Amino acid sequence: MSGPSTYEPKTGIERWLDTRLPIIRFGADLMSFPTPRNLNYWYTFGGILAVCLGIQILSGIILAMHYDPSGAGAFLSVEQSIMRDVNFGWLIRGIHANGASMFFVAVYLHMARGLYYGSYKAPREILWLLGCVIYVLMMATAFMGYVLPWGQMSFWGAKVITSLLGALPVVGQPLTTLLWGGFSVDSPTLNRFFSLHYLLPFIIAAVVVLHVWALHVPGNNNPTGVNVQSKADTLPFSPYYTVKDAFAIMVFFLLFAVFVFFLPQALGDVQNYTQANPLVTPNPIVPEWYLLPFYAILRAIPDKLMGVLGLAGALAMLFALPWLDRSPIRSMRYRPTYRIFFAVWVVSVLALGWCGSQEPQGQVIPGVTTFNLIDFDLNSVTWLSRISALYYFAYFLAITPFIHRWEKTRPVPDSLYTPVLKHPVPAAAALSAAE
Amino acid sequence: MADTIASAASVPGSGHDHGAGAPSRRDFIYIATGAVAAAGAVAVAWPLIDQLNPAADTLALATLEYDLSKVALGQEVTIAWRKQPVFIRHRTPKETAEAVADDHAPMKDPATDASRTKPGHEEWLICLASCTHLGCIPTFAQGEYGGWLCPCHGSVYDTAGRIRKGPAPKNLYLMPYAFLSDTKIKIG
Numbered sequence: 001m002s003g004p005s006t007y008e009p010k011t012g013i014e015r016w017l018d019t020r021l022p023i024i025r026f027g028a029d030l031m032s033f034p035t036p037r038n039l040n041y042w043y044t045f046g047g048i049l050a051v052c053l054g055i056q057i058l059s060g061i062i063l064a065m066h067y068d069p070s071g072a073g074a075f076l077s078v079e080q081s082i083m084r085d086v087n088f089g090w091l092i093r094g095i096h097a098n099g100a101s102m103f104f105v106a107v108y109l110h111m112a113r114g115l116y117y118g119s120y121k122a123p124r125e126i127l128w129l130l131g132c133v134i135y136v137l138m139m140a141t142a143f144m145g146y147v148l149p150w151g152q153m154s155f156w157g158a159k160v161i162t163s164l165l166g167a168l169p170v171v172g173q174p175l176t177t178l179l180w181g182g183f184s185v186d187s188p189t190l191n192r193f194f195s196l197h198y199l200l201p202f203i204i205a206a207v208v209v210l211h212v213w214a215l216h217v218p219g220n221n222n223p224t225g226v227n228v229q230s231k232a233d234t235l236p237f238s239p240y241y242t243v244k245d246a247f248a249i250m251v252f253f254l255l256f257a258v259f260v261f262f263l264p265q266a267l268g269d270v271q272n273y274t275q276a277n278p279l280v281t282p283n284p285i286v287p288e289w290y291l292l293p294f295y296a297i298l299r300a301i302p303d304k305l306m307g308v309l310g311l312a313g314a315l316a317m318l319f320a321l322p323w324l325d326r327s328p329i330r331s332m333r334y335r336p337t338y339r340i341f342f343a344v345w346v347v348s349v350l351a352l353g354w355c356g357s358q359e360p361q362g363q364v365i366p367g368v369t370t371f372n373l374i375d376f377d378l379n380s381v382t383w384l385s386r387i388s389a390l391y392y393f394a395y396f397l398a399i400t401p402f403i404h405r406w407e408k409t410r411p412v413p414d415s416l417y418t419p420v421l422k423h424p425v426p427a428a429a430a431l432s433a434a435e
Numbered sequence: 436m437a438d439t440i441a442s443a444a445s446v447p448g449s450g451h452d453h454g455a456g457a458p459s460r461r462d463f464i465y466i467a468t469g470a471v472a473a474a475g476a477v478a479v480a481w482p483l484i485d486q487l488n489p490a491a492d493t494l495a496l497a498t499l500e501y502d503l504s505k506v507a508l509g510q511e512v513t514i515a516w517r518k519q520p521v522f523i524r525h526r527t528p529k530e531t532a533e534a535v536a537d538d539h540a541p542m543k544d545p546a547t548d549a550s551r552t553k554p555g556h557e558e559w560l561i562c563l564a565s566c567t568h569l570g571c572i573p574t575f576a577q578g579e580y581g582g583w584l585c586p587c588h589g590s591v592y593d594t595a596g597r598i599r600k601g602p603a604p605k606n607l608y609l610m611p612y613a614f615l616s617d618t619k620i621k622i623g
Contacts, residue, residue: 156571156587159569159570159571160569160570160571160587161569162570163568163569163570164569166569166570167604177488177489178484178487178488179487180489181487181488181489181490181493182489182493182517182518183489183493183517183518183519184517184518184519184520184565184570186493186518188489188490188493192487278515278518278519278520279513279514279515279520279564279572280572281571281572281574281586281587283574283586284586284587285571285586285587299588299602301602302601302602303602303604304567304568304569304602304603304604305604307602360588360589361589375589375600375601
């Protein structure tokens with residue numbers, strides 16, 4: 001779909017440059033890229049995410065100029081220096097810390113969009129896999145970034161997450177010591193996390209380049225999931241989608257600004273205002289919101305190694321999805337049954353997220369006590385996690401691979417144009433408006 | 436070797452993989468170069484990985500002496516050894532008796548109370564204070580076995596620090612220590 005380049009150098013300098021480094025041609029081809037004309041606002045999160053990455057890198061580079069990555073100095077350099085003394089330090093840190101949450105809001109909506117419209121299916125498997133790689137790198141980066149303020153939750157979050165590796169047989173313990181650079185999470189750990197936290201965003205940026213490249217070979221999917229058949233099905237990326245993306249980015253900035261200026265601590269944890277203390281564990285330990293569903297899966301399984309494997313398996317499901325879904329129909333618009341299972345899956349992920357934020361023995365329905373089963377009362381957060389985790393995996397392993405054999409699907413339109421023409425607006429008017 | 440040279444010469448420009456499949460001197464050079472490069476890569480990788488391991492100054496903090504007279508009967512202190520939290524628990528006779536009574540109860544990581552204390556000093560339980568699940572510090576006097584409850588994921592340990600319930604796979608780890616006198620220990 002990328003097709004031959006339509007760029008024609010106009011000035012002498014452009015012609016001269018075009019035969020030496022065709023960088024203007026490269027940019028012009030990106031801007032004129034033929035894009036399906038029916039993309040809705042769910043398709044603006046790619047652009048939003050690119051902006052998020054840019055904001056995180058810019059604000060992060062600035063914060064690194066004022067940050068002291070040592071066990072003795074980190075907490076003060078953040079809470080005193082950056083938050084109180086550095087000019088606008090509070091603002092830049094507010095943008096960076098809340099920016100991480102905004103980044104995850106956008107990435108989860110972007111992924112949900114891909115799941116719903118079947119954007120992971122052939123010929124876009126590599127595009128999807130690269131997206132999954134970016135997601136894993138994002139989680140690693142965010143986790144290490146959260147350690148840097150060196151508060152209690154930073155420290156104990158780091159201890160719990162790095163101890164996950166210790167569950168691996170034989171190599172687990174040496175690997176954890178290697179990661180810590182000591183016998184526990186300590187100053188050497190903080191220092192190397194800072195180094196990696198600075199590095200990983202640039203690796204993410206490189207994978208984003210591959211992600212966009214992999215997008216530009218088959219071209220965008222669209223809400224119908226029907227392939228683009230001719231040039232008439234597409235619009236040039238600019239100005240049509242640059243403007244649409246820009247509008248969505250502005251709306252997204254409104255949400256962002258609400259958090260930065262009015263709720264700067266809403267997504268944080270008060271425990272992180274106490275300096276890291278290796279001799280006191282805060283109670284309870286809760287990871288940042290965007291990791292809660294995985295944390296709940298980890299806790300739901302009453303065995304250390306299996307819990308860690310369950311956590312890793314939940315991620316592996318996303319990677320395997322292009323080969324688990326055997327239906328020839330991409331978009332869930334035409335798969336009403338599968339769509340219900342998907343909606344329940346979204347609910348199960350939200351339920352896991354809630355469970356991750358609660359204490360394991362807490363009651364789901366207050367005041368009701370039933371009976372104990374595998375260490376926990378049936379009316380407990382742990383059992384809700386277990387049921388939700390079971391559905392999470394069943395969705396990928398028991399429903400997705402087999403549902404196409406019996407599900408009743410709606411007729412898929414001949415072209416991505418057809419559903420638009422069925423709207424009450426007279427077809428001719430719609431056509432001429434779209435031209 | 437002579438016929439190899441001859442065959443190499445008969446196919447100009449293709450040093451390897453030529454008709455007869457006979458290895459040429461160029462194949463040998465390729466393999467030798469590759470082998471040296473691979474060995475070199477491993478040799479360079481080793482220091483790059485090993486630098487992550489604990490540095491000499493971290494390892495130097497290996498031993499610690501502690502005066503037990505500071506810990507009253509029934510009291511517990513948490514001290515840091517090699518930056519790791521360590522429990523020093525002065526057990527009451529009741530706690531010790533409970534631990535001994537449970538010696539043969541079904542357990543995930545079976546151990547007798549005697550194997551977890553020093554002979555003649557059974558009132559002292561000295562072990563790492565990190566939950567063997569994911570490293571949090573358990574809280575004493577909680578959970579149903581009179582010992583510790585880990586606040587993070589609900590592992591329950593008894594008064595001998597043995598895992599009785601929850602996701603932790605092992606008893607609280609013991610570390611090497613010795614009684615220098617009745618009131619002084621050396622850890623490490």
